[in-house]
Amino acid sequence: MTGRRPLIAGNWKMNLDHLQSIAFVQKLAWTLRDAKHDKGAVEVAVFPPFTDLRSVQTLVNSDELPIAYGGQDLSAFDSGAYTGEISGAFLHALDCRYVIIGHSERRQYHHETDETVATKVAAAFRHQLIPVVCVGETAEDLETHGASAIPVAQLREALAPVTRGSEVVVAYEPVWAIGSGQAATPAQAQQVCAALRAVVAEVLGEDAGAATRILYGGSVKAANIASFMREADIDGALVGGASLLLEEFASIAQYQKHVGI
Numbered sequence: 717m718t719g720r721r722p723l724i725a726g727n728w729k730m731n732l733d734h735l736q737s738i739a740f741v742q743k744l745a746w747t748l749r750d751a752k753h754d755k756g757a758v759e760v761a762v763f764p765p766f767t768d769l770r771s772v773q774t775l776v777n778s779d780e781l782p783i784a785y786g787g788q789d790l791s792a793f794d795s796g797a798y799t800g801e802i803s804g805a806f807l808h809a810l811d812c813r814y815v816i817i818g819h820s821e822r823r824q825y826h827h828e829t830d831e832t833v834a835t836k837v838a839a840a841f842r843h844q845l846i847p848v849v850c851v852g853e854t855a856e857d858l859e860t861h862g863a864s865a866i867p868v869a870q871l872r873e874a875l876a877p878v879t880r881g882s883e884v885v886v887a888y889e890p891v892w893a894i895g896s897g898q899a900a901t902p903a904q905a906q907q908v909c910a911a912l913r914a915v916v917a918e919v920l921g922e923d924a925g926a927a928t929r930i931l932y933g934g935s936v937k938a939a940n941i942a943s944f945m946r947e948a949d950i951d952g953a954l955v956g957g958a959s960l961l962l963e964e965f966a967s968i969a970q971y972q973k974h975v976g977i
């Protein structure tokens with residue numbers, strides 16, 4: 717027992733419009749209720765597109781659904797002439813609990829650097845959002861530097877603006893495993909997650925190291941989640957493709973019922 721509440725988080729990316737988000741979240745809540753999901757034992761969160769968040773907020777609040785939610789990104793700035801950007805203040809106003817920062821698709825397609833990630837982490841804290849900081853190596857990095865060097869360096873920089881006592885979630889997502897169907901082995905993911913936990917402990921203190929949730933992401937599905945969750949330093953999953961499949965995602969959230977765990 718670690719005392720860390722596992723988090724199963726679904727990153728919808730640019731999928732499901734606001735009407736579809738209502739249907740999905742409602743059905744997810746029913747499915748979890750029917751499965752007698754214990755929200756105290758495993759937290760479930762979804763990360764819909766920005767345009768869905770108001771609908772998700774209304775549904776979650778009015779029906780008191782046991783589902784957390786957050787944005788997939790935020791601006792490093794709080795307000796002003798930044799066309800197309802979304803302020804952390806707006807996410808906070810929609811009761812978002814989390815915000816994903818530094819996803820590899822943001823790093824790749826929007827040229828976000830470790831420095832950008834750090835400024836966004838600072839912005840998340842200014843608006844009482846818990847950052848879900850994504851780190852991970854490319855296939856090339858893996859070959860050149862091994863598995864942990866790049867994620868460790870990325871996390872060190874991302875934590876620079878974090879003050880002791882602030883909650884952060886770390887997601888280890890090897891870029892080569894995202895959307896490829898080729899997940900990391902649980903042993904490799906554990907090794908990197910342990911190295912990331914050591915960074916959190918070094919930068920934010922032993923207590924933070926012990927308390928911080930570290931997720932694995934990259935081709936997670938119902939068939940492999942239990943093998944990751946058996947590892948000592950893996951506290952949940954950031955799920956992409958499988959988070960759009962209702963039964964599959966609900967089954968991932970129910971991993972404790974899977975054989976052998």
Ligand code: PEP
Binds near residue numbers: 727889897934955958
């Ligand atoms: C992701 O994009 O964060 C992700 C983990 O995707 P997938 O589960 O599809 O590999």
